[in-house]
Amino acid sequence: MVELTEAAIKQLENYFADKDKTPIRIYLATGG
Secondary structure, three states: OOOOOHHHHHHHHHHOOOOOOOOOOOOOOOOO
């Protein structure tokens, strides 16, 4: 499960404001 901060949600909403909402991929790197 992935939890998003309010700031991240706003960034995604701004990104998709003029685009169709489509699935996104989240890549996790080891070691931070």
